[in-house]
Amino acid sequence: MPRCERDPLSTATLARVSSKLAVVTVTYSPGEHLEQFLGTLAEATKEDPQVVMADNGSTDGAPGAAGAAHEHVRLLRTGGNIGYGGAINRAVAEIDEDIEFVVIANPDVRWAPGSND
Secondary structure: OOOEEEEEHHHHHHOOOOOOEEEOOOOOOOOHHHHHHHHEEEEEEEEOOEEEEEEOOOOHHHHHHHHHHOOEEEEEEEOOOOOOOHHHHHHOOOOOOOOOEEEEEOOOOOOOOEEEE
8 A cells, every 4th residue: 555645844834724624635636626626615614624635646736736825735645546435534534633524525626605614
């Protein structure tokens, strides 16, 4: 099983997030959908949710770019395509202990305003 790698900037950044909500997504070359996912998530809740993106070996650069552009996102590189369920399990294992609610969503979701409040 491939070893996961954390984006080194994400762990330090998440220490500033004070939320009871985490959002988990699995990526595999999501293209422009990922930026729309993250952009609409900002309006979906008043919280500053912890976001964990498990990347299953993307080749389009979108997860790395999104992780760099959004400081609340923790990018977890799985090391290859370990499947949707395996990637979700690894991402959920990375969530902070004080998180009360976890939303699991595909990266092509467009969030409606207030949909996670």
